[in-house]
Amino acid sequence: IVIQMDRAVRRMEPWKIAVIxxxxxxxLALIIGLITYFLCNDQDRFYNASFLITNVNYDPQYERQTTDEFRNLSEEIETMISEVFKGSFLSKRYIRSHVVSLSPDPGGVLASVVLVFKFPSADSKTTTWGHVNRVLLRRLKTTSKYLEVDQxxxxxxxxxxxxxxxxxxxxxxxxxxxxxFTGVERITGGQRALDGExxxxxxIQLDGTHRCGASIISNIWLVTAAHCFKGVRDPRRxxxxxxxxxxxxxxxxxVRRIIIHERYGDVVLGHEHDVAVVELASAIEFTTDVHSVCLPEASHIFPDNTSCFVTGWGALENDG
Incomplete structure (x- = not known):
């Protein structure tokens, strides 16, 4: 039997041996690659933290994320959370925090915050939750200089x-x-935007061709310039x-409907009340790369010298 097997091996063609x-x-490379991926690859992990802030009285303006009151308190909370984790052994794992709601409570304001971390995919969820929870309990009360948290x-x-x-x-x-964006240039001379930036x-496209930029203000409404629809207001196009x-x-x-500002005059070089809203035929699916901007409250006053950014599609240089 041994002699027959030996002869069979000798009869095997070299290319077959090479294929094997x-x-x-x-x-083996695939197995090693998969093991390395699962051991070394980082993945986002999300947590919801809630806590009571006792030295702030609830303001009805906290109901809307677009109010100055909501934004100001949210910034203080997010700064506090960042200091909590950036001053801990999780500093390299912490990504960001974002206040999603501020609710009334007899003792003050109840904050709900989403926390995002990056942990190796091989780390157990129980272990990473324990690390985050321990740091939060240990440092949240003592970190803030302005907000008092009921631990x-x-x-x-x-x-x-x-x-x-x-x-x-x-x-x-x-x-x-x-x-x-690092400069103060206009779109001509500006920089290419990153995905999700x-x-x-x-x-806004007419018969499939880009005509104007617009901003998403809800999952079915956009705001843009009224002059974009000069001469063509049929939403089907x-x-x-x-x-x-x-x-x-x-x-x-x-597009389902186009609403032009009632005081906009369709005249050459007319820019007064140059605003329109567009209703979509179906809702946008919000993702990390596609979702709405915050509209300021009607009472909001922009201070002098406020920095603004212009985004859109177009040439990066003159005659480009």
């Missing part, structure tokens, strides 16, 4: 990625990417696309 050897090597009310709940993304995506004005940017690229877009929607 290569297959074994590729198989007995601190609650930390783990969220799956879908739930965490949904909570953040339904908050207006959140960007996955911090803006990369301006997620509320939309393209208009569509809207979303995402950093015109082709292919992240999403595309038909």
């Amino acid at each position: 050897v290569v297959s074994v090597i590729v198989g 007995s009310t601190i609650r930390l709940t783990e969220l799956n990625k879908e739930k965490g993304d949904n909570l953040l995506n339904n908050c207006c004005g959140i960007r996955r990417q911090a803006f990369s 301006w997620p509320w940017q939309a393209s 208009w569509t809207a696309s979303f995402g950093i690229l015109l082709r292919p877009p992240k999403q595309k929607k038909f």
